[in-house]
Amino acid sequence: MSTELARRDFLARLAGGVAAASLAPATALGATERVRPRLPHLSLVGEDEAYWKAVRDQFPLRAGFIYLNAANLAPSPYLVSDTVADLTREIDREMSQQNRGKFSGLREYARTALAQHLGADPDEIAITRNTTEGNNTVVNGINLGPGDEVVIWDQNHPTNNVAWEVRAERYGFTVKKVKTPPAAAQPSDLAAPFLAALTPRTKVLSITHISSSSGVALPARELCAAARQRGILTLLDGAQSFGSVVVNLRDIGCDFYAGSAHKWFMGPRETGVLFVRKERQAALWPQMVGIGWQSAKDHGARKFETLGQRDDGAVSALGKAADFHATIGRERIDARVRELATRLKSGLQQRVPGIKFHTPVDSSMSAGIVIFALPKMDNAEGAKVLYEKNQITCAVSGGDFAGLRFAPHIYVSMQDIDKAVDAVVSLAANPPVAAAKAG
Ligand SMILES: Cc1ncc(COP(=O)(O)O)c(C=O)c1O
DSSP states (O other), X not given: OOHHHHHHHHHHHHTTTHHHHHTSOGGGTTGGGOOOOOOOOOOSSOSSHHHHHHHHTTSOOOTTOEEOBTTTOOOOOHHHHHHHHHHHHHHHHOOOHHHHTHHHHHHHHHHHHHHHXXXXXXXXXXXXXXXXXXXXXXXXXXXXXXXXXXXXXXXXXXXXXXXXXXXXXXHOOEEEEEOOOTTOSSHHHHHHHHHHHOOTTEEEEEEESBOXXXXXXXXXXXXXXXXXXXXXXXXXXXXXXXXTXXXXXXXXXXXXEEEETTXXXXXXXXXXXXXXOGGGTTTSOOSOOOTTHHHHTTSGXXXXXXXXXXXXXXXXXXXXXXXXXXXXXXXXXXXXXXXXXXXXXXXXXXXXXXXEESSOSSGGGBOSOEEEEOTXXXXXXXXXXXXXXXXXXXXXXXXXXXXXXXXXXXXXXXXXXXXXXXXXXXXXXXXXXXXXXXX
């Protein structure tokens, strides 16, 4: 099957024709009347490489490139980017408030689809711009003052780390930063330092589901349960778990969860999600109060998204990204992401002498992110060589976890992983050093 045919076939199957209709101009959508399409449990061509090739064909990716940077930014499938483009054009074509009325229906559809994806109630979902905004809404929205304590992880992203410190400076509470052992043997080794840090003064435990700096996956469920027993609120930064692994917020039991749709979720850029558990909504102050507040304040987590004029095309296409995940299956995506990372780790482990993994090799403490360092190599130069010579895109990580970060997603093939391992083997044999500074 040609690439184009495979793409059309996939789209046609995606929603029994609903997806194809969605690519027509939005006027034909009957947007406000749309109901969530019934998605068949799709098995395109089986659980093999041909299936994942058909999945890759859903993306406008440059042939020959190996994209290992989902932890930073992931591409959207045509289904999503075409919808963003169509809806955006629809606004430009007729920007009356009457025409734009249909977008509120699409936004609510997206909210319901996101809630379903995350195991939450639609009223617990705010559609934000990104994880930065979600984290900061929580950091700045809880009443805290002198005598209170917030426990954070030293591997949190600055938006869940520095943001707490800046607020503490202003309001006089204490921030306690926990370090986890670099070579944990089991998840309980990662939990132990947090449990030891909690005191009767602790009001919030603010952690990261999967760290972008180390690739470590924390035992979130156990930590949230321990916090709940002590009456402590929990913020879980889900930037690296939303869309990559199965996330069931009811089961995890956190109070707040923030994510960005433009990473592993493969959704529109500058869209994100903030989960606020029902029982916590009344006590969490909004970061921004915009037009629509009077109505939003009594409608669950919607009170955290009165941000003024939004990019309605992008926000409305968010539901399509959720459809895409539902069609393939969250469990199948989770399993594939882990399979890719496992193959990568074992290939590197077997073939690269002296390699140091910052990410646990054990998949009970990691998921799709793999961070490693090579002896004597300058990481920025290494990433440059990989891009220029091997057409591999990855990230450079720094600090305690200095190295290269590979984050393969479902549009990456096993063959790509093997090529990436070959490229790292060559890199290790001839490690590039830092370029001499000009002048
Ligand atoms: C763990 C974590 N939190 C928050 C963010 C911020 O994400 P965004 O820039 O999409 O807000 C990132 C970005 O990489 C991240 O890895």
